[in-house]
Amino acid sequence: MSKPLLLLDVDGVLNPFAAPPGRMPQGFRQHLMRPRAWIAQHPHLLETDVEDLPVWLNADHGAELLDLPYDLVWATTWEDDSNRFIGPVIGLPALPVITWSAPHAYPPDGTYFKTADIVRYAAGRPFAWVDDQLGPADRDYVARHHPGPALLYDTDPETGLGLDDFEALARWAGNLTTQV
Ligand SMILES: [Mg+2]
Numbered sequence: 371m372s373k374p375l376l377l378l379d380v381d382g383v384l385n386p387f388a389a390p391p392g393r394m395p396q397g398f399r400q401h402l403m404r405p406r407a408w409i410a411q412h413p414h415l416l417e418t419d420v421e422d423l424p425v426w427l428n429a430d431h432g433a434e435l436l437d438l439p440y441d442l443v444w445a446t447t448w449e450d451d452s453n454r455f456i457g458p459v460i461g462l463p464a465l466p467v468i469t470w471s472a473p474h475a476y477p478p479d480g481t482y483f484k485t486a487d488i489v490r491y492a493a494g495r496p497f498a499w500v501d502d503q504l505g506p507a508d509r510d511y512v513a514r515h516h517p518g519p520a521l522l523y524d525t526d527p528e529t530g531l532g533l534d535d536f537e538a539l540a541r542w543a544g545n546l547t548t549q550v
Pocket of ligand 1: 379380381382383501502503
């Protein structure tokens with residue numbers, strides 16, 4: 371049986387960007403980055419005038435993710451820039467990337483702009499989707515449109531992924547294999 375997919379967001383998951391000043395969880399270091407999605411948020415500035423984006427990352431996360439019984443996929447507005455900027459810092463190889471059909475355009479049904487694309491990408495394959503912006507409309511959409519098992523796993527953007535989360539994700543994938 372093939373492994374389930376682990377669909378990974380960056381901001382709020384690997385990067386606890388909302389941690390209060392001085393309260394960054396242990397093990398994280400700040401990096402200054404210039405992803406295209408960040409530059410695009412400053413259309414009124416020349417690209418050279420856009421300040422670097424501070425990004426907090428935990429160098430252990432790559433190995434911890436690779437240890438999980440999943441196939442990893444980027445599911446972030448960083449799109450392919452996560453392979454350029456994030457993967458090398460935390461020790462991940464280049465991963466497949468989901469590209470968004472309408473980034474930041476929120477559908478009228480209240481779902482996140484990623485949700486329909488996530489379900490389309492998974493194409494029925496079991497997946498865990500790790501993101502800090504999941505809501506009831508997304509759970510409902512996945513339940514109605516995705517025929518296989520799915521875990522919508524919400525993270526706190528103040529802390530990002532922690533040990534408990536890795537354990538929960540491993541447990542969910544483990545339960546899948548025993549069910550089949
Ligand atoms: Mg996020």
